[in-house]
Amino acid sequence: MNILIIGNGIAGNTASLAIRKFNKSANVTIISEEIHPEYSACVLPQYIAGELERQSVYLKTLESYRSENIDCLLNQKVHGIDIGNKRVFVGSRSMPYDKLILATGAKPIIPKVEGLDNKGAFFLKSLADADEIASWSGKAAVVVGCGPIGIEVGIALRKKEYEVTLIESLDWILPRVFNKKPASILQKIVEEHQIRVLTRERVTKISGNGKVTGVATDKREMECDTIILAIGMTPNVDLAKNAGLRLGKLGGIWVNKHMVTSIEDVYACGDCAETIDLITKRPSLSLLWHNAKEQGMVAGYNSVGIRRQYPGVQAITGLDVFGIHAGSIGNTSAASEYSNIQVVEGARDGCYCGLIFGDNILVGAQSISKASDIGILLGMIKRGETIEKIDNILNVKGLRVAPFAATFRSYATKTGLVDTLKKGY
């Protein structure tokens, strides 16, 4: 049996490992358009900052593939799929498959501004991008987009002594990950390290003379020699689309619970695939490492006949902001589709805890400087714990969720919820 995997990221590699767990004899080939063995895209900002050696970015060596009996074709682009004859076109030849796993990942969204072709304007997705940024000698950087990638690369450049300005078109930084209050705390931390933050502002033009000289926004102009564009990622679906595979509502490759696409024997997993949210069950693109890994595993299982189901994506994000941990799980207030949202939050001594309830059920949690034991809250979100039950769970001694408990207690006292809770004892 021939199993072809297009894409050498965490989804494709996890699929290959899952296959080998159950099937030692199938021919398994990973085809990648990059020249590198598997590496971790998550740690590229740390590499750029000079905190992580380039060698440590890699997760595999070429030898790793050999020892797992997996063929890895690097620097080869798949430019078409012949669904009827079950072949993929790579370079000037075609390769047959019995099972095909698409793990083509995602690519940066390109903003509609002129001047992108000036030297000094970068996207950050691949190791090649990171190498370019790391070896670039600039002095003043503008980062367009304040999602996790924009924030992390902005911090990395600041650590390399760039002057850094972060620009965000929405109302606060990390708008899809944090609520307003924790975002403003993080903004303060970032500003304390001399990073300028501009929100509710949109970049309209990049100026340059072959090299970047500045940017214009809808409010001002500023000089810079480096621009990082980080306004979001979009699934790589061209191969799938051209082959006639169905796309989902949000533009990713549609898959069912077994990670099978609209065509039998063709699977998709990772950033390129559109699945559902574990909690809300709605279509979701949650382009995160652990989601890609689990989807790759499920696709691998199914490709060798084990009918495992994928339960859905989970939003789990952790960031290091100049040594301070910021974490968010589940939904933010903005992302929720509930009729009644309650936010229970408190901040003290540089720490923040927030619980988000939708229709009286825990749907999200956010923290600053309190990473420990959020896993317990993650379990509570998955189980759909009600606001009444939370109090008991949070007050267990030894659990390091004491700050959440204190925050909850204070909220419960203020709002009279404590009377409702007392009845439960």
Next chain:
Amino acid sequence: MGKMLIIDHTKCTGCKRCEIYCSLTKTGTCNPARSRIRVISWEEEGINIPTTCLQCQEPLCMMVCPVAAIKRNEETGILSIDAELCIGCKMCLMVCPFGAPFIDMAEDGKAFICDQCLGEPVCVRACPTEALQYIEADKLGWLQRRVGLKKLTQVIDRVLPIQP
């Protein structure tokens, strides 16, 4: 076959010798904050539950680690975090349902979990009431774990009554 840790919390007195012995063995310091096992207490109800890494079959920590630092030993099946690879990002802390991983600030802010002392768990030897045992992971072992879990759910029901 390998062995597994089973916990009978009805025998736990909350003495926390396990925490002391663990930290002393693994770090050379008598410091419960650096212990890989923790005792959680409901003091009013008199219930103490030792918790540690339960060596999940499909660990959430392994799923989120961005540098593949969490590995399972092929021979023993025991999970551990490779301190050389760990970058201290705390993703594992964010997802473990049992709160097992923790950051040791005395070790460069890296994450640690119980690795069952690679086969000879010290906490088991230290426990004066046999609340912690290390037994063969055969059918009888799993049965014992189920019994322990059943007791646990009964207790949890008392302190966390399920609302109608």
